[in-house]
Amino acid sequence: MPKAVLIGPPGAGKSSVGRQLAKLLDCEIFDTDSEIERVSERKIADIFTDDGEPAFRAIEKVVVLAALKNQTGVVALGGGSVLDQEVADYLIAQSLPVFYLEVSISQAAPRVGFNKERPLLAINPRQQWMQLMEKRREIYESLATQKFSTDNKKPAEVAREIADAIEVKK
DSSP states (O other): OOSEEEEOOTTSOHHHHHHHHHHHHTSOEEEHHHHHHHHHTSOHHHHHHHHOHHHHHHHHHHHHHHHHHHOOSEEEOOTTGGGSHHHHHHHHHTTOOEEEEEOOHHHHHHHHTTOTTSGGGSSSHHHHHHHHHHHHHHHHHHHOSEEEEOTTOOHHHHHHHHHHHHHHHO
C-alpha cells in the first residue's frame, strides 16, 4: 500500500511535491504520467494526438491501478486518472492515504505554462483548466483524506505539511 497518493489538477505540484515527500518519508516516488510514457515509449501528448483521449485513459487506468496495488512509496497520479470509476472505487475501498493538492488558476498557470505537453489544455488553456476543475474539484475533494493548498508554497513546504500529517496519523 502506498504511503501517500497525490491527486490534483495540472499545475498543483503532484510530481514536484511527490519527489520532496518521498525524500522526507525515505521511500520511492512513482509518477504515473512518467510510467505511462515509459511503458508506451511515447509522450502523453503524442498518445492524445495520435490515438485520442480514450486510448490514453485505457493505458492510464492499467498503470494507475497497478501502482496503487503494488507501490509502497509515494504515488503521484495524473490529474484525470481519478475520473475513472474503478480507480476512484479502489482508492475508497482500500482506504488509501489520498492527499489533494489544491491550486488556484493564478498559481497553476505559470507552473504549467499551458504548453502543448498538456493536451487537455492546448486550446484556450485558462478556460480549459477552469472547466476541468468544475468537473474534477468535487471528485478530488470526495477522494481526499486531506487537502493541502500549494499556492505560494515551495514543494518542500507542502511535502513537510503532508509528512507531518502522516506522522500524526501513525
